[in-house]
Amino acid sequence: METLYQTRLYQNYRSVLIVVIDLLIVFASYVFTFFMDNNFFLDGKILHITHLILYGMLFLLLLHLVVGLVFSTQKALWTYTGPQDIVRTGLSSLTCTVIMLIFTQTMHLFHPSLIIISEVIAFLLQLGVRLGYRYLHQYLLNVDRSEKALVIGAGNGGYIMVNEIYRGSRYPYNVVGYLDDFKPKGTLVGGKKVLGTTEEVKEIVEKYDVKNIFIAISKIDKENKQRIIERCAETPCITKIMRFSLENDKEPIRVDEIQIEDLLNRHTVDLKNEEIGMYLSDQVVCVTGAGGSIGSELCRQIVQFQPKKLIMIDINENTLYMLKQEFMRKMRNGSISPNIELISLIISIREREEMFKFMEQYHPDVLFHAAAHKHVPLMEDRPMEAIRNNVFGTKNVIDACIQGGVKRLIMISTDKAVNPTNVMGATKRMTELILQSREHSGEIKMAAVRFGNVLGSDGSVIPIFKEQIKQGGPVTVTDYNIQRYFMTIPEAAQLVLQAGYYASQQEIFVLDMGKPVKILDLAEKMIRLSGFKPYEEIAIQEIGLRPGEKMFEELALEIEQCHRTDNKLIFVHDRLEIPQQEIDQKLEVLKKTIENTDDIATIKSVLLDLIKDDPAYRNQKNR
Template structure:
């Protein structure tokens, strides 16, 4: 071990000069050896003395000219060895030509012997040099740092590249103990130094057998369903997880040796078990291009992603409106970095409650499309502050819709929520009233008013996933409101694609909804996130149940379980709720009364007015006291929307 470390230290310190010195010695030894084997005499000594310098200069000069010293010997591979052989052959051919041209006497057997020996020695030197560096590096690592036992899932090209990098420069101190793969033909074989020991169903068994601490999922082209299955298996091992991104980010000719840096932590999107929804961007681009677009709430989770995607479609002008200056500044700087002067953008710090400011914006700009994302969305907070939900959600939508109608905007797209269906909270009820507002305006306006409903958005501000991750990071406990609570999830880009496409295909009055697949149990999500952090639920991180919060549902409404009440669109997974008639006079009178009650902080009056406007709204003032058995699955109800589902309580 001491010899390896000493050699490693020496070669590593003088690695820029030692290769040149080694090749110089190889050239001299290759040239002298055939003379020595055939027997030394004064004539041969004279020939050697007169020609060895010529041979060495030609040999080293050829290697320098062919740039073989620019390749790092630490990463010597087949291609580098091939170049080395070519350089050696060319050097010897040049030496032969020079000696023939200058009529220098050389024994003929010297040429083939020196050529063969110099080629073999140059290859051997590089392999030995690389081995000493690798072994010495690994020895120094093992003495100075604790290695991490690793299992790799997948025995494909990505794993081959990764293991090559680990072998060459293991800065992460990984000790790859085994590989698992579902290809039976690979089981029992090796990639470099790592054996393929079984299929993915043996992950838990092999993790225990090989004392695995970290699992790397190295199947970048895997489909979502199999990824979820493998992640669930990995979650049972208590190992930390890393995952390679999609295959397109790995095909990079600029540096496959940096593959380990592409590893990322497992994200909650990986647990959803469905393929992401991707819509045709070209249609959206054709609609947005050269349009003046206003995004209210443009600094929020949905609003900022709207701005990102709209900016990519070359709008004539993008107007970002938000009351929170920090959020607005953040998205402004991001778009400036990404698009510079190619994007015509302005930021308006304003509230949608301020009708005068909205009037000033609409009257001075010929706005084509409005995406109305400004809203209060936190259910428990709005239960305690209903007047703010009324002023911001209802009045903000009404004010913005009035301006869109007055100044003949082409489209007005309301960002709604599935909580607007059979609402049990003030936030959901106010968003349902917002939908009613746009339906009323659509009945009498030249502007096309449309709403888009979707479920919970992964990673949005204040959503459950960042909360769980923060709780895990700080040691817990992880708080789940109820053991049986379930939610539908989608990613922010998916939600925004839906919104943009709705703007394109809307003719007015529609409420677009998305088939989001199977719901996810929040308890299972919490447990998986803990396991994927390499921890044990209820041992390392405690999971506690706090009870449903005020206004919170156990099951969100299943908007698209029966399709007979919805109209199918040209786009897969997007449906339209059949519009319902709304009495304009009754709605506008009620909104006026709601506004007055909100300004006067008359909470009970506010709630009664909301109940009158939204017949399916049911107040749940004491949800926290309900037991698990008091909740049942949603059952069909036809009170308001054509086909929706409702939670019935015992």
């Protein structure tokens, strides 16, 4: 069947072939009625074909040709013949019937009853051919549909999903039925039965030997969606979810694998767009580290507030180039305003003079500092690089912003800066001290924002697990009991923008990351949702904590020492009075250390000692 569709004859002359078939059906219907009216000439009558009959048949065929073109019956795809096609074909036949009745009364050619009988037969045959083709096509597609699927949701979403499965070979499955919490068992939807409720998914899967589950519910709250996904994760099925989008007209629905974000019952971010717009709209906004996971998402969120300019800074030319291309496409299709000036600059924050030159040339009003080395094990191996980039690079940015007259500076920090035990966390804590200690006479508002792990960021645990599952395992976890806080990238970026509005006097904002997630549970769910059995088909291997890695992050304890802002997910630290001279002396010690030695242990020891001597650490110790 697919070979037929690919032939040049079908592609170039499909409409012509349909017209010819329809005309042959009409011709055959009238001939049959004519013979039937004459008892098929079995009583000895002789068939006489007169000129009037020939002209009448010619008019008949020409009439059906014109009316068919008017109703576009030749354009309908027989594979998807449905109610609209039936109505269109019926209206075409009705129109021809009326015109033929007028014609035959004028020409005295046929009895009116013969016209009606002929047109009814023609309509039924045309409809039969179309439906027959449709069911033949589906039968041929369904021959190899040995793998069974279950659709959760027997509403509009489920009906669309079943049609999507059966209309092509993209999903070669045989749907055994639906599960739905609101429709009675046995209800038929599109020819498939409702087999039970979502609480019965495990039993239905076992009973019908289901291998694939499709969640297709157009409207569902987060708690119920999470509950359903959790039930599906208890089965050995590959689970996919139908997602609905109002923003993409070309692809309003799509079927995706279950994302781990779907399993986390995250809070809904309550953004106050008016407040964010007050400091972003019609402003010159800059993002350092714009090519990274957080930086790029910040840029995507910022353009929605229509800044005058968006300046994207990164040292990685590939990610920066691709991000600008993404925005250019969105401008062309009208997703974002074409009036925003997009500027991409390859600048290293480690180059102090270049950062000051940038400020003098572009004069940004708002700067989000997301550029940093973030991978804990890599920074343990090269602490001098972490210090040069994260500490002194950030100092360059802060000093340039103060001198350049930037109105607002928001720095991205991390939960690893709380009582740091690794180089990356210690460097980020040092940047917080630098920010809080800077003296300035201008009106700049500065703040740091701390949050934990973001789902799906480059090098994070989720992409690693996905790749390990794809390769057949083993899935590796550092410790079976290790826990982490997780937040989605868009959620983190939105909260950073909201925290930016609250920035005033060099505060540290802490984002509520919700409940910690046990990494082992996360790995098991991802394996199950991929259609495999943990420990049997995909092994889970404990490899031990990496250098500098904590068993538990301390963000929750940190929140206890903060005040809640107007946003329930954003907390703020009381600002500590930290003398600039004291921090500058520590920076000088740090600078001389990395200049005079490459010994990793020595550099790390000096860095952690400097951090442990900071006021926040002393206050915690005294508690």
